[in-house]
Every structure is written in structure tokens, then in C-alpha cells.
Amino acid sequence: MKKWFESLFRVWRREFYLVTHDEGVMLFFLFLPLIYPILYTLIYNKEMVEEVPFVVVDDSRTPKSRELVQMADATPEMQLVGYASDMAEARRCLNEKVCYGIMYIPSDYSQRLVEGEQAVVPFYYDMSLLMRYRTFMEALTDIQMAVGDSQRQALLNEVGELASGLSVSAINSQAFILGDVTQGFASFVIPGVLILIIQQSIILGVVMLCGTSRDRRRKNSRIDPLAIETSAEVIILGKSLCYVVIYIPLTLYMLHFVPLMFGLPHVGSVVDIMLFIVPFLFASAFLGQVLQVFVRERETSFLVVVFMSLIFLFLSGLTWPRYAMEFPWRQLSDIIPATWGVEGFVNINSNSATLSHVTTPYIILWILAGVYFVIASFLWRRK
Amino acid sequence: MGLHVVVEREIWRLASRPIYLFAMIIVPIGCALFFVSLLDEGLPIKVPTAVVDNDNSSLSRQVIRDLNASQLVDINHHFESYHEALEAVRSGVVFGFFILPNDFEKDAIAGRAPTITYYCNMAYFIPGTLTFKDFKTIAVSTIGSMAQVQLVSVGMTDEATGALIQPLAVQDHPKGNPWSNYSIYLCNSFAPGVLALMILLVTTFSICEEIKRATSVEWLKVANGSMVEALLGKMLPHTMIFSIVGVFMQSLFYSYNHYPMNGSMWVMILAMVMFVVACQAFALLVCCVLPNLRLALSVVSLLGVLSFSITGFSFPLENMYGAVGIFSYMIPVRYYFLIYIDQALNGISVYYSRYYFVALAIFPLVASTVLWRLKKACVNPIYLP
Numbered sequence: 001m002k003k004w005f006e007s008l009f010r011v012w013r014r015e016f017y018l019v020t021h022d023e024g025v026m027l028f029f030l031f032l033p034l035i036y037p038i039l040y041t042l043i044y045n046k047e048m049v050e051e052v053p054f055v056v057v058d059d060s061r062t063p064k065s066r067e068l069v070q071m072a073d074a075t076p077e078m079q080l081v082g083y084a085s086d087m088a089e090a091r092r093c094l095n096e097k098v099c100y101g102i103m104y105i106p107s108d109y110s111q112r113l114v115e116g117e118q119a120v121v122p123f124y125y126d127m128s129l130l131m132r133y134r135t136f137m138e139a140l141t142d143i144q145m146a147v148g149d150s151q152r153q154a155l156l157n158e159v160g161e162l163a164s165g166l167s168v169s170a171i172n173s174q175a176f177i178l179g180d181v182t183q184g185f186a187s188f189v190i191p192g193v194l195i196l197i198i199q200q201s202i203i204l205g206v207v208m209l210c211g212t213s214r215d216r217r218r219k220n221s222r223i224d225p226l227a228i229e230t231s232a233e234v235i236i237l238g239k240s241l242c243y244v245v246i247y248i249p250l251t252l253y254m255l256h257f258v259p260l261m262f263g264l265p266h267v268g269s270v271v272d273i274m275l276f277i278v279p280f281l282f283a284s285a286f287l288g289q290v291l292q293v294f295v296r297e298r299e300t301s302f303l304v305v306v307f308m309s310l311i312f313l314f315l316s317g318l319t320w321p322r323y324a325m326e327f328p329w330r331q332l333s334d335i336i337p338a339t340w341g342v343e344g345f346v347n348i349n350s351n352s353a354t355l356s357h358v359t360t361p362y363i364i365l366w367i368l369a370g371v372y373f374v375i376a377s378f379l380w381r382r383k
Numbered sequence: 384m385g386l387h388v389v390v391e392r393e394i395w396r397l398a399s400r401p402i403y404l405f406a407m408i409i410v411p412i413g414c415a416l417f418f419v420s421l422l423d424e425g426l427p428i429k430v431p432t433a434v435v436d437n438d439n440s441s442l443s444r445q446v447i448r449d450l451n452a453s454q455l456v457d458i459n460h461h462f463e464s465y466h467e468a469l470e471a472v473r474s475g476v477v478f479g480f481f482i483l484p485n486d487f488e489k490d491a492i493a494g495r496a497p498t499i500t501y502y503c504n505m506a507y508f509i510p511g512t513l514t515f516k517d518f519k520t521i522a523v524s525t526i527g528s529m530a531q532v533q534l535v536s537v538g539m540t541d542e543a544t545g546a547l548i549q550p551l552a553v554q555d556h557p558k559g560n561p562w563s564n565y566s567i568y569l570c571n572s573f574a575p576g577v578l579a580l581m582i583l584l585v586t587t588f589s590i591c592e593e594i595k596r597a598t599s600v601e602w603l604k605v606a607n608g609s610m611v612e613a614l615l616g617k618m619l620p621h622t623m624i625f626s627i628v629g630v631f632m633q634s635l636f637y638s639y640n641h642y643p644m645n646g647s648m649w650v651m652i653l654a655m656v657m658f659v660v661a662c663q664a665f666a667l668l669v670c671c672v673l674p675n676l677r678l679a680l681s682v683v684s685l686l687g688v689l690s691f692s693i694t695g696f697s698f699p700l701e702n703m704y705g706a707v708g709i710f711s712y713m714i715p716v717r718y719y720f721l722i723y724i725d726q727a728l729n730g731i732s733v734y735y736s737r738y739y740f741v742a743l744a745i746f747p748l749v750a751s752t753v754l755w756r757l758k759k760a761c762v763n764p765i766y767l768p
Contacts, residue, residue, distance in 0.1 A: 173522035179506025324427030353473035
């Protein structure tokens, strides 16, 4: 038993030496986790899509239509850039990207409102980015409701005594936003992306180390002079322990200090986060040692691994939810550590879940770690 | 000796290593098929959500029936209390819930204005947004129909109250993507993005490997010592393959899957070829500045992955910090994306996209100014690991 620990420690120490003496691996083990979270957050850090420009074609030209335009312009979401004389001119503005929406107020707008009929105002959106569309929609829904309220109030005032005891609305409603309370874009995307950065940087670093070992073996008549002779299980475990030890402080930085630095949602307990992340780190390290079979030499690891980040992002359920995935994508997403890492971390970090709320992802991560460990050991023995 | 000899040499190199087949054809096409198939539904509707009915009256059941009938959410849980529902959100079982308060019906009829509340988990943006939209619609229509009942009870006619429920209706006219379909939008931005990433990686790999393996001397010799000829011969087969892959992607989107294609297909094909060349030129530029296989590959990987965010596919460029957004103009895929919006999605005149085509053409020109550095490295290949 003592010998077992000794060889485990020797593998661990050798791997530590290999990592720290390899600039390329250090780039992915240190630079990536340290710098990427900051770069990503800086890209999205303004959080909200605000002041999206729109133009108005006002065929009504009445105080009521001007009031509508002012209401829209006054919202944080929309910004009036000008009036167009007709739809053709407005479309030219849209084509030249001067604006991303056109509000058309028909000539009977004011009249219909006064007569108690429904006034219809068409709005033309540029659909190039859904974020802009969503922003316009939100503002317009609010305006629609505000105009509705004031119209109803005006009418109730006319009805007068008859309606005393009636309020504007017989029922109130109130919306509460959970998770990403400010509905900011960085607040939504960064927590998940952090998990993906951890997994991908581990995999890339591990695959590079394996590729380099293959290079050495090729040059040295099939023997890697820097490898340690012991059982496959000890080698895989010792190496992975080395990566996990390196990543624990990095994880604390990424999952605790980065959200604090940028004011992202961070309501969960740090202890829960760190406890949750341990099986995730192991699963990622073992997965890296499984994926290394696809890499014959160090440099091809980029060609094989980098594009996977996109696939893993989409499979993680962060952008496209898992309930809407179908066979075989749902099953594929099940076997990727980041999927469960994202689910657990986001729930702890943004929704103040505790470890007991995320037992499913937590247990699955340990199972994945076990399975990938067995596969990695098997692959090691075969070569 | 001549251009065709270099081309022949490169074709042999491509054919001799399976990694090229994998990186040039399997990955881009595989990813395009992946995106198309994963996002097949367009919108992830039927969001798992819950309802908490504290009233159990005919009115509250009516609201729940409305919720059940709505398209976007799937009310698949009924909880007894707010706490139970919140726990379900925390465990990721549901993405939101709708609460009907105690004495909801009684208070509504008596005019005591009870409050219905709803909760949406925006930590998952798309399901959260869909839940919010659906719950809000139901809340508004419940309020509206209740108000109508009251107005009728004080003696107004049905027609007069009808317009009062919604005196102003904003009519949606989404141009080009009328179903606000995520598939159309994500496939058209992320699939070319993956193609760009693979072009960057393969081009860098193929150029810098010559230096690493010290075959660059022979490469230059075959091209009569001309760097331009050597690069043209090397890049042309790549340009051909990547363009075919890109056009295949376009046919998959616009022809097979009927994504909006309101302009000329020829313009889009031209844009694709220019985009491929611009990406190659971008990688060439990196190779000229850093003629070292490992470093150059690391740099293009880091930039390539970052470009998915910085090009503003999802978050508009004008809402980023100016100092960050400016880097977006350095990325070829941004111009391809803008051309796609103008030409395929909106189908407007090519005149409006003119600058994007010019921008794509500038990349090779910029790269050509630093070729001397690459030549120096090729003539005297020293490999520093």
C-alpha cells in the first residue's frame, strides 16, 4: 500500500514537472483560465441592449401620435433617430443600418383612439439579431399596456359615479425574475461559459501533454524517457491529481472572484461551488486522457480539440435547453462533464441552490469521472 | 517547376494525412449538420413550468386551462406552495411558475384587486424569456377579460369594452425571419464561424509545418524561390476545398432546409469564396508575424474561439464597449455575416453590402505586405519548440 502511494506521488511529481516546463501547456493551463473570463466578460459586460435606433413614419401627425413616439423614445430600450416621410425612405434607413426598426402610425390612429376603437400600429423589425428584436418587443409591449391603462382610466372617469369602486384593473399582476435578476447578457452567459472554459482548457492541455509524450516516444524508439513505470491506473490517477491540484485555485478565481469582479450573479455558497466542482475537474481530466487517442502529435491537438468547444457549448443546454434536444444529441450531452457542470454551477451560483438541490448533476459527474477513468486506464494499457 | 508543381505537391500532402480530411471536410460539414439537426424545432417551446393554485376556484381553474392551452410553456407540475415551486426551480426541474393567490376569485369579483404573480428563471435565457412572454400574455388577458366583465356589469356594451381591453395594438412585422426561428439565426452565424476556425487552423498548420519539418526549403525551391508562387500553389487547393464545403453548407441551409434566401445565390457564393480567402489571409498574416507552428496555432485557436463572441452574432456590437467592439472589424466572419443579413435574410441591393466585400478583399492585401518575414523563416527553418 505504501508503495502504491509512493508511485502515485512520483507520477504526480513528474507530471507537475512536465506541465511547468512546457510553455504551450502553461499557456492553456494558466493564461486561458486567468485571461479568458475577463475577455469574455468585457465583451458582454454592458449587459443590456439599450437605445436601439428606430425611425417613425407618422401619417397621423396629431398630439396623440407624437405622444406615442415620445413614449417610445423615452424608454431605455428604444431611441428615435428621426422621422421618415414615407415607408420607402424608412426602408432606406433600415437598409443603411441607420435604424433597426420602423414604427408606422396610420392616419386614423388618433381618431380611432378617441372613438374607443382599437388603433393598430405596425412595427417593422430588422431580424438580423434576435437581441434587438427582443428589446424592441419588450418596450413596445409596455407601451401598449401603458396606453391601454390610460385609455381605460379616461373611460372610467367618463362613466363616473356608475363605476365608483371599480379600479383600472380588477386584477393585478407582478413578474419576478429569478437567476439573472437584471436580465443582463453577461450575467446569463458568463457563468456557463466559465465552466466550459475550465473543461476545454483542461482537455486541451492534457491532450497536448499526451501528444508531446507521443512525439518523445517516436524519437526514442517507442519509449518515453520521461514516463514512470507503474500500473496504468496509478499513472492516470496521478496525472489527473496533478491537474486537479493546479485547477483548484484557478477554479476558485474563476467561479468566485470573476463573478465578484464584474458584479455577475453570485448568490450561492462558495463552499458548495468548490465541493461541486471537484468531480467535474476529475471528469474533465479523465475525459482529456480518453480524447488523447485521437491525437498523434502535439500540434494536431488544436485541429482536433478546439472546434469541440462549440459543440460542447450547444450540448450543455446553456443556449439551447436540454428538454428540447432529441436523440441522439440529448444522450451525447449526457456524457459530457460540462453539461452537468453548467447545470449544477448555474443553479448554485445564480439561483442560490445548495449542494442538496444539485445532487443529480453531482452524482452523475462522479459516475462520469469513474467511467472515463476506466476507459483512460484501458487505453493506456493498450498502448 | 512552376505553379502547377506546387499545387500538385500540396495535393499529395493533403492526401497523405487523414487529419486534413478530418479538419477540412468532416468537421465543418459535421458541425453544420449538427447545428441544423439540434436546432431543428426552431424554438425550444413547451418549457417545463409549474403552477401553484392556492385558490382552487372556477376562476383559478380557468386561468390554469388557459396556461395549459398556451403554446410556449408546458405546465407539467402542480405545487402546493411557493417554496416547493422555488425548490423545483433551484433543482432545475422547472424554468418558472405561476401563482394564483388565496381567495383569488372572491377578491376579483368583489373588486379587491388580487395579485397574480409569476416567476421566471432567466439564468437560462431562451426558456426564461419564453416563459416570461407566455406568463405575461396569460396575466394580461386574464386582467383584460376580468375588466371586461366589470365594464359590462356597469352597463357598457360588449363592442365598446372589446376595444378597451387593448386600445393600442402594436402589430409585429419581423422582416425576413417571421418565426423568430433560432435555427435560422444560429446556423447562419455559427456554421460559418466553425468553417472560419477550421480554415485558420488548417492554413496555419499547413504553412508552419513546412518550417517545423524543414521542408520549407524544398517547398520554396519547387516554386522557383518565389514566396508568392509557393503560397498560391499551397493555398489554391485549400481554397477550392473550403469553398466547396462552404457552398455545400449554403445549399444545406437555403436549398434543403429552406432558410430565408431572398437575394441572389451567386452573390452569396461569391461572398463565401471571398470569405474563405480572407480567412486564409488572416491565418497567413499570423504565420508571417509568428512563423512558429506551436505559437501560431495557439494564437489562431485563441482568436478563433473568441471571434464567435466578439463578432456580435448574439450581442450587438454597438452595445459593447468601444475599445472591445473595434476588434470585431478584424474578423473576416463578421463581414460574411453582415453580407448574409443584407443579401440572404433581407434581400436588399448589393449596393448596401459594398463595404463588406471591400473589407473581405483587404485581408489578402494586408497579408501580402509581410510575406518577407515568412520567406526569411522558410529559407532558414529553425524549429523552436
